[in-house]
Amino acid sequence: MITDYAPRISASFGSEPPRHILSLSGGKDSAALAIYLRDRIPEIEYVFHDTDKELPETYDYIGRLEAILGKRIHRTTPTDSFDHWLTVYKGMLPSNHRRWCTKMLKLKPFEAYVGDGPVINYVGLRADENRSGYISTKSNILAVYPFQDDGLVRADIIRILEDSGLGLPPYMDWGRSRSGCFFCFYQQKIEWVRLLETHPSYFELAMEYEERAVQFGEQFYWCQSESLRELARPERVAKIKSDWEKAQARKKANRKSLSLVETLGGLEVEDDSHLRDGCLVCSI
Numbered sequence: 251m252i253t254d255y256a257p258r259i260s261a262s263f264g265s266e267p268p269r270h271i272l273s274l275s276g277g278k279d280s281a282a283l284a285i286y287l288r289d290r291i292p293e294i295e296y297v298f299h300d301t302d303k304e305l306p307e308t309y310d311y312i313g314r315l316e317a318i319l320g321k322r323i324h325r326t327t328p329t330d331s332f333d334h335w336l337t338v339y340k341g342m343l344p345s346n347h348r349r350w351c352t353k354m355l356k357l358k359p360f361e362a363y364v365g366d367g368p369v370i371n372y373v374g375l376r377a378d379e380n381r382s383g384y385i386s387t388k389s390n391i392l393a394v395y396p397f398q399d400d401g402l403v404r405a406d407i408i409r410i411l412e413d414s415g416l417g418l419p420p421y422m423d424w425g426r427s428r429s430g431c432f433f434c435f436y437q438q439k440i441e442w443v444r445l446l447e448t449h450p451s452y453f454e455l456a457m458e459y460e461e462r463a464v465q466f467g468e469q470f471y472w473c474q475s476e477s478l479r480e481l482a483r484p485e486r487v488a489k490i491k492s493d494w495e496k497a498q499a500r501k502k503a504n505r506k507s508l509s510l511v512e513t514l515g516g517l518e519v520e521d522d523s524h525l526r527d528g529c530l531v532c533s534i
């Protein structure tokens with residue numbers, strides 16, 4: 251069933267017609283939502299908040315999505331670069347507790363794009379996840395969650411993407427589960443290893459950010475307790491891989507049962523429950 255938001259819209263904004271906006275992160279769920287809503291809400295505006303630190307695969311995915319939607323995806327750019335804000339924050343790399351990057355590179359550009367008029371913000375949270383996230387709380391923005399309201403789960407999202415010809419984001423081919431900046435601190439260690447192996451130059455850049463942080467008098471690491479230089483040592487890479495494989499085997503053994511559609515359709519994708527609590531605007 252397709253949820254009708256008209257009563258909530260008129261309760262929130264009266265007779266003033268709102269703009270309809272969907273922020274794309276470069277992730278599969280927001281891409282699927284864009285396709286899901288394309289014909290239902292022809293006036294919808296698609297926005298991608300470009301931090302200039304995204305993976306090439308993300309830019310490629312956004313470009314292909316734009317072709318499928320047949321509509322321009324507006325790219326916002328922050329007022330100042332990540333490097334500028336890093337200096338303002340005295341070299342303190344962003345982390346889960348210091349999430350200045352999302353605020354400065356994603357949320358503020360989104361709020362500037364939205365302005366002060368009434369806006370419906372469509373968010374791609376699925377019905378099979380219970381993620382909370384960091385989204386704008388401006389009073390003129392009403393967030394709605396069509397996949398949750400319409401009961402769509404991960405298998406539905408994958409089907410939407412496959413039916414449209416877009417498929418999953420290409421970075422998932424090499425085992426990265428999230429969109430967003432190549433150095434995002436929400437990455438698991440195994441994802442850092444995969445970044446090292448797939449895009450060594452990006453790994454090197456991430457490592458340079460850590461090493462430059464020393465000049466500010468304190469050492470900050472993307473992974474909190476371990477520097478990327480330590481993580482890149484061959485014996486450490488081998489250990490991270492073997493730990494990850496063991497954890498996957500345990501998870502598989504513990505999994506009660508796959509849903510029928512996943513089993514029959516071969517639609518199983520890597521568990522993305524670790525994306526919980528990330529930034530919705532970056533990774534959904």
Ligand code: SF4
Pocket residue numbers: 301344351352355356429430431433434435436529532
């Ligand atoms: S993707 Fe990660 S590093 Fe980039 S803005 Fe979002 S939370 Fe920050």
